[in-house]
Amino acid sequence: MTTGLPFDDIRNLLSTMPQADGSAVAAVRERDGQLTKPPGALGRLEEIVAWMAAWQGRDMPRVERPVVAVFAGNHGVVAQGVAAYPQAVTAQMVANFQNGGAAVNQICKTFDLGLKVFELxxxxxxxxxxxDAAMDEAECAATMAYGMEATAGGCDLLCVGEMGIGNTTIAAALSHGLFGGKAEDWVGPGTGVDSEGLKRKADAVRRATALHKAHLDDPLEVLRRLGGRELAxxxxxxxxARMQRVPVLIDGYVATAAAAVLFKANPSALDxxxxxxxSAEPAHKALLAKLGMKPLLDLGMRLGEASGAAMAAGVVKAAVNTHANMATFASAGVSDKG
Known part of the structure; x- marks a missing residue:
């Protein structure tokens, strides 16, 4: 049943999402059994190839047009003293991305990944x-629609990340609003707040979820009330990306909190x-557990800006290229096990 409200289109998409291509997965597994290696010897690399095949719908998945999308936003909650850096740093870092000077720029160059920066x-x-609510419904829905432009022009792997002073507080508020617990369970040092800053963050999260308590049963309402533009x-x-069958790599705590909204709306939305x-942000591990997701990498990173997702894209490229270019037992003249 629709009401004509802005979120209706989002709810409709969440109920009509494409599903995995089982025949492509079967083809990948059949080929994998013929490659010159013991079964399962490449561990999670084999899982990655099957996952890529399932969502690209290709018997031989590929990574030829990967895109790293970094979304940048600012937050009124910074007025509560929750951030270690001034809000001006968000725009300054966006300029750094555009000038090629950030960590994510170097990782993208290393793995030949395209980079798009969205300033919100x-x-x-x-x-x-x-x-107050962070956004009204129309703005939140429009910002979600804007985010869908990340795959415009075509891509076959999307890495999603963010930049925004104060947004680990927003991620904590979203996580608390979606999954409960105590405010302290979800806050962490972010870019480096001290112990007093941690207390201010927890207090802000506690007050925000209490203010919006009556609306926390609707994940999209949680997003618009407790979220931010880059999270939307x-x-x-x-x-x-799901609607276009593009596999997605989710970056750190803030990106995972944004993804959690979709998970709560439809548990299959992140398949x-x-x-x-x-990341090293303490609550990220707990949030991933809520989503049933096992991270590809654990490098102690806590930078944001899609840096972890870009690193993981290198692993995905290696997995796909290994599967595509390894010899089979027959083509290499290598004896298979008896």
């Missing part, structure tokens, strides 16, 4: 979630996604 009204932070855009990018890594 940085001059106009979302409203302070301890005092990432949720939209993930959903848009086309993998967790790129587990």
């Amino acid at each position: 009204a940085l001059e106009r932070p979302t409203r302070d979630i301890t005092q 855009a990432m949720a939209g990018a993930i959903l848009g 086309h996604c993998m967790a790129a890594h587990v």
Whole structure:
């Protein structure tokens, strides 16, 4: 039943998502059994190839047009003293991305990944979630739709990440709103707040979820009330990729919190996604457990800006290329086991 409200289109997409291609997975597994290696010897690399095949719908999956999408937003909750850096750093880092000077730029160059940076009204932070809803429904839905542009022009693997001073507080508020527990369970140092900063973060999360308590049973309402523009855009990018059968690598804590909104709306909404890594932000591991996701990498990273997802894209490329280019026992003249 629709009401004509902006979220209706999002809800419709969540109920009509494409499903995995089982025949492509079967073809990958059949070929894998013929490659010059013992069965299962490549471990999770074999799982990655099957996952890529399932969502690309190809017997021989490929990574030829990978895209790293970084969404940047600012947050009114920074006024609560929850961040170690001034809000101006968001725009400064966006300029750094555009000038090729950030860590993610170097990782993208290493693995030949395309990079797109989406700047989301940085001059106009979302409203302070301890005092009001971050966005109204129309803005949140429109921002999700904007995030769907991440795959415009075509791509065959999408890496989703963010930049936004104060957004680990937003991720904590979303996680608390979606999964409960205590505010302290979901906050962490972010970019480096001290012990007093951690207390301010927990207090802000506690007050925000209490203010919006009556609406926490609807994941999209949680997103618009406790979220931010870059989180709405990432949720939209993930959903848009699903509609186009593009596999997704989810970056760190903030990106995972955005993805969690879709999971709570439909538990199968992240089947086309993998967790790129587990960050050093303490609550990220707990959030991944809620989503039933096993990260590909654990490198102690906590940078954001899709850096972990870009690193994982290198692993995915290696998995796909290994599967495609290894010899079979027959073609190599190698004896298979008896």
